[in-house]
Structure formats: C-alpha cells, structure tokens
Amino acid sequence: MDNRFIRLFLSAVVLAMGTTGAVFAEEQSILEDPPVIDPNVVRLGLKDADIDDENFEVGAFIGFMSVEHFGTHEVYGIRGAWHVNEDLFFEANYGMTSVDQTPAEYAAGDFNLFTDDDRDFIYYNLSLGFNILPGEVFMTSDWAFNSSFYLLAGGGTVDFLGEKEFALNIGMGLRVVATDSLALHLTFQDIMTDKLKQLSDGSDGSAHNMQYSASLTYFF
Amino acid sequence: MTVRILLSILILFCAGAGHVQAAEYPSVKVAEPYLDLRTGPGRGYPKTQIVERGDWVEVMMRRTDWIKVRTRKGFEGWAHQDDMAKTLDPDGEPTQISTVGEGEFVHRRWEVGFKVGTFAGARTSDAYLGYYFTDNLSAEVTVGEAFGTSVDFQFLNLSLTHQPWPQWRYSPYITLGGGAKQTSYASTEVQLSSRTDQTLHAGLGLRVYLTRQLMARAEYRNTVILTDQEQNEESDEWTIGLSAFF
Numbered sequence: 001m002d003n004r005f006i007r008l009f010l011s012a013v014v015l016a017m018g019t020t021g022a023v024f025a026e027e028q029s030i031l032e033d034p035p036v037i038d039p040n041v042v043r044l045g046l047k048d049a050d051i052d053d054e055n056f057e058v059g060a061f062i063g064f065m066s067v068e069h070f071g072t073h074e075v076y077g078i079r080g081a082w083h084v085n086e087d088l089f090f091e092a093n094y095g096m097t098s099v100d101q102t103p104a105e106y107a108a109g110d111f112n113l114f115t116d117d118d119r120d121f122i123y124y125n126l127s128l129g130f131n132i133l134p135g136e137v138f139m140t141s142d143w144a145f146n147s148s149f150y151l152l153a154g155g156g157t158v159d160f161l162g163e164k165e166f167a168l169n170i171g172m173g174l175r176v177v178a179t180d181s182l183a184l185h186l187t188f189q190d191i192m193t194d195k196l197k198q199l200s201d202g203s204d205g206s207a208h209n210m211q212y213s214a215s216l217t218y219f220f
Numbered sequence: 221m222t223v224r225i226l227l228s229i230l231i232l233f234c235a236g237a238g239h240v241q242a243a244e245y246p247s248v249k250v251a252e253p254y255l256d257l258r259t260g261p262g263r264g265y266p267k268t269q270i271v272e273r274g275d276w277v278e279v280m281m282r283r284t285d286w287i288k289v290r291t292r293k294g295f296e297g298w299a300h301q302d303d304m305a306k307t308l309d310p311d312g313e314p315t316q317i318s319t320v321g322e323g324e325f326v327h328r329r330w331e332v333g334f335k336v337g338t339f340a341g342a343r344t345s346d347a348y349l350g351y352y353f354t355d356n357l358s359a360e361v362t363v364g365e366a367f368g369t370s371v372d373f374q375f376l377n378l379s380l381t382h383q384p385w386p387q388w389r390y391s392p393y394i395t396l397g398g399g400a401k402q403t404s405y406a407s408t409e410v411q412l413s414s415r416t417d418q419t420l421h422a423g424l425g426l427r428v429y430l431t432r433q434l435m436a437r438a439e440y441r442n443t444v445i446l447t448d449q450e451q452n453e454e455s456d457e458w459t460i461g462l463s464a465f466f
C-alpha cells in the first residue's frame with residue numbers, strides 16, 4: 001500500500017515538474033524571444049596573442065680561450081639569441097679573458113711589454129646561426145632531451161693590447177634543451193684577429209683564437 | 221529537491237574545476253583527419269603521437285613555427301603552425317595563427333639589423349634601428365665602428381630614408397642624414413689625440429625581402445666630414461647587411 005502510494009506520489013511529482021518545466025520554457029520563449037544575432041555574444045576564440053612566444057634566449061658562458069701567442073685562460077661572457085625559424089637564429093656574444101706575459105716577456109725576466117689593462121682580451125660579435133642535426137640526447141632509455149647541433153658565422157670587434165679591430169668568427173655548438181625555458185650549450189668558436197698575427201710572428205694572415213665554453217641560457 | 225540542488229552544485233563545481241584547468245591554456249579542436257605531434261620544434265624531430273579528428277588539445281607555447289600542445293591524456297608534443305591553423309577554436313572558427321610574410325614586409329613598422337663593409341678603406345660594422353612613419357618613409361639611427369690599419373672610427377648618425385616602391389621585393393631607397401664621427405689613431409708612432417667631427421651623408425641602397433621577418437640590405441653612402449681644416453673630407457662607405465622587421 002505504502003509502496004503504491006509513494007510510486008503514485010513520485011509519478012505526480014515527476015509529471016508536475018515535467019509540465020511546469022515545459023510551460024516555463026514556453027513562457028520564456030514567448031517572453032524573451034532571443035534575437036537572431038545576439039550582439040552580446042562572447043567570442044571564446046583563440047587569439048594569436050594568447051600563445052606564449054618563446055623565441056629569445058639569454059644566458060652566460062664560461063670556458064677557456066686560447067689567445068694566440070699568449071696561452072690559454074678562462075673566458076666568461078654573456079650571450080643572447082633570437083630564433084627566426086627552426087633553422088636560423090641570430091646570436092650576440094660579449095666575452096672577455098685576461099692573458100699573461102708573452103714568452104718573450106718571460107724570457108726577459110722582469111720586463112713587461114704591455115700594461116695589465118691591455119692584457120684584457122674583450123670581444124663582442126654578432127653571428128648568424130644554423131641549426132643542423134636536430135635530435136635527442138638520451139640520458140637513460142626513457143629519459144631524453146631535445147638537442148641540436150649548430151654552426152655559427154659572424155663578425156664583431158676585438159679590443160686587445162690597446163687596439164681594436166674587426167674580427168670574423170666561426171663556430172659550432174651543441175644545444176641541449178633541458179626544459180621548455182632552459183638550455184645548456186657546449187660551444188666552440190674561433191675568433192680571427194689579423195693584428196695579433198702581425199704582432200706575434202710578423203706575418204700576414206689571421207691569428208686563430210679558439211674558445212670552448214659551456215653556457216646556460218633561458219628562453220623567453 | 222535537495223538531491224537536485226546538491227547535484228547542481230556538484231555539476232557546477234566540476235564545470236568550475238574543469239574550467240580552471242582549461243583556463244590555464246586555451247584549447248583547440250582537431251578538424252583534419254589527424255594532427256601530427258613531434259618530440260621537438262623542428263621537422264627533424266620524430267612524430268610520436270597523432271591526435272584524432274574531434275579531439276581537443278591545449279595550446280601551451282610557441283617557438284618559431286612550432287606550437288607545443290598537450291592532449292587530453294597529458295601527452296605533450298609539437299605541432300607545426302600550418303597544421304594548427306587547420307584546427308578549430310572554441311567558437312568553431314579556424315584557429316588564428318599569425319605568420320609573417322611578404323605582406324607584412326610592405327607594412328613593417330620597425331627594422332633592426334647589422335651591416336658590414338668598408339668605410340674609407342677601413343673595415344666597418346654597424347647596427348641600426350629604423351622606424352617607419354609610412355610605408356615609404358623611415359627614420360633610422362646607426363651606430364658603428366670602423367677599424368683601419370692606423371686609424372679607427374666610431375660613428376653615430378641619424379638618417380631619413382625613402383623608398384618609392386615599398387611593395388617591390390627588391391626595393392631601392394635613398395637615404396639622407398647626419399651625425400658625429402670620432403676618429404682615433406691606433407698607431408703608436410704618431411701620438412695624435414682623437415677628434416670628433418660632424419658628418420653629413422647621402423646614399424643609395426636596396427632592400428631585398430628574403431623570408432619571414434628577414435631582409436637583406438646593400439647600401440652605398442657618401443659621407444662628408446666637416447673638419448676644422450680648409451677642406452672637408454669625403455669618404456665612401458659600401459655595406460651589406462641583414463635586417464629583421466616587425
């Protein structure tokens with residue numbers, strides 16, 4: 001008896017709800033007939049500005065540089081890059097190293113040809129970079145980082161021994177992208193200076209100042 | 221009724237929670253038969269996942285032409301912007317992905333780049349920044365250095381350039397301006413102090429649209445150096461360079 005009563009009651013409730021709902025919907029449609037084109041429509045569409053662009057890279061490097069005739073010393077500096085597309089990027093470098101005495105100075109004992117300020121080898125340059133050999137570096141069988149081998153070529157200024165000169169540079173490097181915004185580089189660069197060649201052995205041509213460095217960069 | 225209210229709250233809460241998650245990154249729906257995802261932002265990286273038509277992906281970030289997306293299952297990969305342009309945004313419209321092309325080259329506003337060449341027999345390198353008032357007319361600031369065998373120059377100048385045919389891929393221009401030039405003598409044999417002179421220049425050049433945001437540039441400039449001496453000096457400068465525009 002109870003069961004039937006509850007069933008009946010429930011059916012009534014359901015019916016009532018159903019009908020009122022229908023009536024309500026009808027009333028609403030009559031009262032507020034929506035316009036054909038709703039002027040207040042909210043566009044959810046994805047705008048290009050909503051996507052975070054990360055094409056710039058800045059960082060610092062540390063390594064060793066062999067200045068022809070002056071030996072090999074620590075070099076450090078900063079670098080920045082702009083990635084134009086997957087193949088091409090622009091890179092700017094600013095680096096410095098300090099050299100010791102020349103072999104001639106050592107041989108002569110307590111005799112210096114240059115002041116300490118002149119012994120700072122400071123360079124800045126702008127290069128075009130080409131990404132070649134994209135790939136992955138596997139740390140373990142299922143833990144890998146994206147990497148790319150790249151070539152660099154450009155020019156800039158070298159300030160050394162009280163003279164400035166235009167210097168061409170070529171190089172290559174390996175970029176390992178650790179996270180979306182951090183990358184590790186191992187880079188090799190040859191900065192070619194003519195005046196230094198002239199000074200070191202009196203001959204024409206270029207002195208090859210080789211630099212190898214490691215850098216950490218941040219993408220933004 | 222209580223159950224309904226509770227259910228509604230629950231549904232609202234779920235939707236809200238879902239919405240919070242979705243609000244972090246915008247989502248797009250795959251409209252082509254499938255969307256390829258690669259392990260890295262480049263055509264050399266392997267394709268390891270596809271997203272089927274009708275599935276949604278979250279748009280995380282962009283590097284050059286590649287867009288990093290996350291699938292509903294949490295897999296992350298890189299899709300090319302051309303493929304992303306074929307997806308649909310939440311309104312059901314094609315996703316707007318901007319690309320830079322020759323059209324933007326004509327209507328560029330900013331130009332930045334560097335040039336190398338010879339200036340009065342010395343090797344020169346300079347960097348410049350230009351702003352376009354109109355498609356034809358731009359103002360440009362240039363800083364540079366030139367190193368000769370015994371003399372070094374550093375210069376800063378301001379130019380006005382005019383290109384009569386901005387819509388041409390090979391677009392010639394004229395440039396006029398002035399600035400300052402510092403001359404220092406590198407040679408230790410003659411002890412001459414450095415001096416700064418005013419300069420005026422006029423030149424002809426050519427901009428060539430390369431690809432995307434890049435153009436090549438070649439320029440000839442005749443610079444008159446206003447010295448204190450009886451006669452003004454004149455120098456020729458020939459440069460080639462590479463610019464990016466925005």
